Amino acid sequence: xxxxxVKFVSKKISxxxxxxxxxxxxxxxxxxxxGSWDDQQNTICVWDLRDRIAASDDRDDEISALDxxxxxxxxxxxxxxxxxxxxxxxxxxxxxxxxxxxxxxKHLSSSQTLAHLCTWDKHHQFKTDSPAACTxxxxxxxxxxATGGEDGQIVIVALEQRQPVQxxxxxxxxxxxxxxxxxQSEILSVNSFGQLKTFDLRQDPKxxxxxxxxxxxxxxxxxxxxxxxxxxxxATGGEDGMLTIWDLRQEKFPMTLLEAHTGxxxxxxxxxxxxxxxxxxxxxxxLWHWDGSSTDAVSxxxxxxxxxxxI
Amino acid sequence: xxxxxxxxEVEVFTLPxxxxxxxxxxSVWGMGKELYMFQxxxxxxxxxxxxxxxxxxxxxxxxxxxxxxxxxxxxxNETHNIFVILQGQVKSLSQSILYSQLRKAxxxxxxxxxxxxxxxxxxxxxxxxxxxxxxxxxxxxxxxMIQLIWSLCEILFIDVAPGxxxxxxxxxxxxxxxxxxxxxxxxxxxxxxxxxxxxxxEAIYRLLLQGDTENxxxxxxxxxxxxxxxxxxxxxxxxxxxxxxxxHAQSVAEYEMKWRHWREECVRRYEAGQFAAYPxxxxxxxxxxxxxxxxxxxxxCCETWYHLLVSKLLYQNPTCRIxxxxxxxxxxxxxxxxxxxxxxxLDNILQAALEFDLHQVIKDSCTFLSNRxxxxxxxxxxxxxxxxxxxxxxxxxGSNLREYLLLEYATSLMAxxxxxxxxxxxxxxxxxxxxxxxxAYVERIPLETERKAHKILHICLERDLLVQAQSICxxxxxxxxxxxxxxxxxxxxxxxxxxxxxxxxxxxxxxEYCEEGKFxxxxxxxxxxxxxxxxxxxxxxxxxxxxxxxxxxxxxxGAVNLLLSLISSRLAPKFFWMTMLMDALPLLNxxxxxxxxxxxxxxxHCLEELQRDGTSNYKNLKETEIEKLKLLRIALTRNLANxxxxxxxxxxxxxx
Numbered sequence: 001x002x003x004x005x006v007k008f009v010s011k012k013i014s015x016x017x018x019x020x021x022x023x024x025x026x027x028x029x030x031x032x033x034x035g036s037w038d039d040q041q042n043t044i045c046v047w048d049l050r051d052r053i054a055a056s057d058d059r060d061d062e063i064s065a066l067d068x069x070x071x072x073x074x075x076x077x078x079x080x081x082x083x084x085x086x087x088x089x090x091x092x093x094x095x096x097x098x099x100x101x102x103x104x105x106k107h108l109s110s111s112q113t114l115a116h117l118c119t120w121d122k123h124h125q126f127k128t129d130s131p132a133a134c135t136x137x138x139x140x141x142x143x144x145x146a147t148g149g150e151d152g153q154i155v156i157v158a159l160e161q162r163q164p165v166q167x168x169x170x171x172x173x174x175x176x177x178x179x180x181x182x183x184q185s186e187i188l189s190v191n192s193f194g195q196l197k198t199f200d201l202r203q204d205p206k207x208x209x210x211x212x213x214x215x216x217x218x219x220x221x222x223x224x225x226x227x228x229x230x231x232x233x234x235a236t237g238g239e240d241g242m243l244t245i246w247d248l249r250q251e252k253f254p255m256t257l258l259e260a261h262t263g264x265x266x267x268x269x270x271x272x273x274x275x276x277x278x279x280x281x282x283x284x285x286x287l288w289h290w291d292g293s294s295t296d297a298v299s300x301x302x303x304x305x306x307x308x309x310x311i
Numbered sequence: 312x313x314x315x316x317x318x319x320e321v322e323v324f325t326l327p328x329x330x331x332x333x334x335x336x337x338s339v340w341g342m343g344k345e346l347y348m349f350q351x352x353x354x355x356x357x358x359x360x361x362x363x364x365x366x367x368x369x370x371x372x373x374x375x376x377x378x379x380x381x382x383x384x385x386x387x388n389e390t391h392n393i394f395v396i397l398q399g400q401v402k403s404l405s406q407s408i409l410y411s412q413l414r415k416a417x418x419x420x421x422x423x424x425x426x427x428x429x430x431x432x433x434x435x436x437x438x439x440x441x442x443x444x445x446x447x448x449x450x451x452x453x454x455x456m457i458q459l460i461w462s463l464c465e466i467l468f469i470d471v472a473p474g475x476x477x478x479x480x481x482x483x484x485x486x487x488x489x490x491x492x493x494x495x496x497x498x499x500x501x502x503x504x505x506x507x508x509x510x511x512x513e514a515i516y517r518l519l520l521q522g523d524t525e526n527x528x529x530x531x532x533x534x535x536x537x538x539x540x541x542x543x544x545x546x547x548x549x550x551x552x553x554x555x556x557x558x559h560a561q562s563v564a565e566y567e568m569k570w571r572h573w574r575e576e577c578v579r580r581y582e583a584g585q586f587a588a589y590p591x592x593x594x595x596x597x598x599x600x601x602x603x604x605x606x607x608x609x610x611x612c613c614e615t616w617y618h619l620l621v622s623k624l625l626y627q628n629p630t631c632r633i634x635x636x637x638x639x640x641x642x643x644x645x646x647x648x649x650x651x652x653x654x655x656x657l658d659n660i661l662q663a664a665l666e667f668d669l670h671q672v673i674k675d676s677c678t679f680l681s682n683r684x685x686x687x688x689x690x691x692x693x694x695x696x697x698x699x700x701x702x703x704x705x706x707x708x709g710s711n712l713r714e715y716l717l718l719e720y721a722t723s724l725m726a727x728x729x730x731x732x733x734x735x736x737x738x739x740x741x742x743x744x745x746x747x748x749x750x751a752y753v754e755r756i757p758l759e760t761e762r763k764a765h766k767i768l769h770i771c772l773e774r775d776l777l778v779q780a781q782s783i784c785x786x787x788x789x790x791x792x793x794x795x796x797x798x799x800x801x802x803x804x805x806x807x808x809x810x811x812x813x814x815x816x817x818x819x820x821x822x823e824y825c826e827e828g829k830f831x832x833x834x835x836x837x838x839x840x841x842x843x844x845x846x847x848x849x850x851x852x853x854x855x856x857x858x859x860x861x862x863x864x865x866x867x868x869g870a871v872n873l874l875l876s877l878i879s880s881r882l883a884p885k886f887f888w889m890t891m892l893m894d895a896l897p898l899l900n901x902x903x904x905x906x907x908x909x910x911x912x913x914x915x916h917c918l919e920e921l922q923r924d925g926t927s928n929y930k931n932l933k934e935t936e937i938e939k940l941k942l943l944r945i946a947l948t949r950n951l952a953n954x955x956x957x958x959x960x961x962x963x964x965x966x967x
Contacts (some may be wrong), residue, residue, distance in 0.1 A: 098760045
């Protein structure tokens with residue numbers, strides 16, 4: 001059982017992401033970014049894992065990263081709740097807000113601060129012109145970002161352009177909860193009706209490529225992630241805490257259904273180098289590590305009563 | 312103890328409203344301890360004056376008892392954790408193990424309090440805004456007082472020393488909260504000529520009064536004359552002073568005997584004049600002898616009467632028990648006459664604690680310390696309750712004191728935009744009123760995004776609040792309907808399983824079809840699955856789509872049968888019958904007869920019923936619709952004729 005280090009930060013954090021390494025050979029990143037939600041004034045913070053002030057220099061053994069306490073190096077106010085945060089490259093990341101705006105921010109190397117690159121306001125809107133929350137983001141390379149929102153639209157923007165590259169405005173009848181790029185021009189999304197849909201950007205936007213359903217109860221699917229190696233295998237997590245693995249080559253129904261958590265599962269991630277391992281986190285306060293080679297949950301870390309939002 | 316006695320100072324809020332003859336102030340309750348204040352016009356009863364709308368109208372969100380929650384949010388969150396774990400332990404552990412856990416919890420609370428206090432000091436130091444700085448400092452002061460009271464209560468009520476011998480704990484308490492002695496001593500030691508330092512003797516007296524003989528001896532050793540006889544004698548006496556610790560397995564009687572012996576020696580030496588050369592040393596030994604008068608002289612080194620009380624007890628009666636404390640209070644207080652009103656309040660609370668009057672402590676703390684937050688009284692009362700120290704008697708309010716205080720704290724949390732979840736967790740542990748409070752509050756939490764709605768639904772379902780869960784689903788669905796997101800609305804309404812609201816959405820879908828000739832949300836409608844059986848309207852919708860599918864695939868028989876069953880079941884809303892009958896038109900115009908006689912009669916019957924109904928009278932219909940009706944009638948009649956012919960004729964089969 002590995003060590004867990006806990007730090008209270010006095011904000012509800014909705015998304016937390018490690019900053020990617022700038023190149024493959026450098027040391028593992030010690031910087032991560034958090035976005036908060038459900039507060040009077042939400043913030044985006046940059047944290048750094050620094051050494052604890054107590055001297056541990058005389059210890060010969062390896063100091064694991066967990067011995068360090070994260071220090072907040074920068075804080076920036078943000079309008080609306082942070083609903084998704086994804087890194088585009090090792091320097092820039094995009095943030096989706098509940099006001100319907102998408103913002104791209106950049107780490108400045110000189111100071112440990114963030115600079116604002118660009119914002120698309122009212123990225124998502126309802127028919128009545130009121131702003132819709134932008135719920136998810138998916139980057140393609142470091143140029144394009146696809147976003148989905150509560151208005152059921154998928155909008156694709158390129159970094160330097162104000163106008164969107166493409167808009168799929170009748171993409172979904174329900175709220176899109178998560179999406180990802182399957183291939184260069186194919187997008188996969190999950191929605192609140194419990195459906196998994198694929199869209200081909202080259203085709204006529206009025207047709208979906210395929211729709212898959214989980215079960216008949218229509219429990220909303222909240223998160224998805226694709227297998228790093230085999231692009232036709234996808235994992236999704238639902239509001240009932242069920243983990244589902246799909247094979248997109250098969251029609252309609254999922255491959256495996258695993259009852260996992262007792263609360264809604266908010267994020268699921270494959271390990272980028274070891275795809276047999278899968279991690280899920282949920283509203284019931286636990287983080288589970290799944291090992292595909294033995295099809296059992298290997299270990300579960302139960303945190304305190306707090307709810308887990310992101311991995 | 313009546314609930315009405317817990318009334319605090321009156322809080323006054325000044326709001327910038329324009330005074331006007333026509334405008335009065337009104338208010339509406341928010342969540343918890345929150346009021347929305349606004350101005351509105353006084354209606355004129357006599358004549359209808361045109362309502363002059365004023366240009367600016369603001370709504371003010373007034374919250375109280377919650378100032379601490381933004382500034383010391385970490386306190387709220389960390390102690391919430393401790394609280395929940397403690398309640399779990401109360402349920403599961405046996406009495407003796409529970410007792411040690413309660414002590415641990417009390418210490419944890421104090422540790423968190425201390426950490427928050429230090430953080431606040433750091434923030435206050437780096438703050439430039441004067442008014443904010445003042446506020447922080449007020450909070451820090453309040454935290455100091457709370458720590459003082461809590462640690463005293465811990466000694467007296469929670470972590471009671473065996474045998475009731477509290478002096479050692481009280482000395483620790485003193486040393487922890489009155490740090491000036493140590494600070495002075497450090498200053499003196501680091502100066503060039505310690506014994507020449509003006510505060511040298513003051514430092515020694517202060518440490519002596521706290522029972523810190525080690526450091527007193529160190530300071531005395533720094534004196535120039537430390538090699539003289541008097542100094543050596545004092546050093547000896549100090550070294551021999553017996554201390555009561557738990558490690559030594561001596562009984563109380565033994566210790567008392569030792570101590571009396573030692574004191575007699577002090578008195579003997581003093582009267583022999585061993586210290587006559589140095590008046591300060593005489594003072595020291597007088598203290599050791601427990602002489603009354605000298606304590607009065609040294610009252611400035613004690614600063615407060617409770618410090619004096621403990622110091623006196625140390626040197627006059629070290630084996631005193633908790634019950635003996637009350638006798639000493641009045642004499643010590645008499646020595647200190649005046650103090651500011653704020654300190655007066657604190658004194659009252661401490662006095663009540665030393666007199667063992669727990670209820671008075673809580674009552675005074677409520678009055679005095681709960682303006683910024685009910686945190687302190689509620690958590691303290693909770694621990695005392697589980698220790699069995701708090702009277703579990705029911706108040707006229709309807710529940711016991713602990714619950715009353717927890718309810719106050721939870722209510723003040725509910726008004727916070729983000730801490731409502733913490734509030735609900737506290738309400739979970741209020742057995743009498745908690746559930747009804749949760750039921751009332753959870754429906755009123757503002758739902759801005761779907762994610763928040765999912766979270767609150769989860770809260771409801773965890774606690775079996777099914778009515779509230781259904782109502783939240785309906786609210787979200789109605790919001791979606793207003794924004795014309797029919798798909799999302801349907802998915803929320805399906806969750807709520809309420810037939811009436813689902814019918815609203817399906818009616819909108821059907822309307823859309825009537826107007827535009829096609830369905831828009833096919834990805835939903837085609838994939839309803841078994842949930843279409845929840846209500847009739849959904850079943851109709853799904854089956855109608857099926858009819859379209861049959862028709863498009865060329866399955867005429869299937870299409871006909873389905874259409875007929877749909878029409879005869881009368882599932883469809885009235886405005887849709889016209890459309891369905893029109894759907895029958897292309898089928899009627901097919902070369903072969905697909906509708907048999909009874910089916911045709913069925914269609915005619917439906918048409919008649921439709922026309923009899925006032926809404927489809929000839930007067931209300933447009934040109935095109937009248938045309939369509941005519942065509943329909945012609946087609947139906949023709950079909951009837953053909954059908955009768957077909958059915959009634961006998962087929963001749965030629966046998967060849």
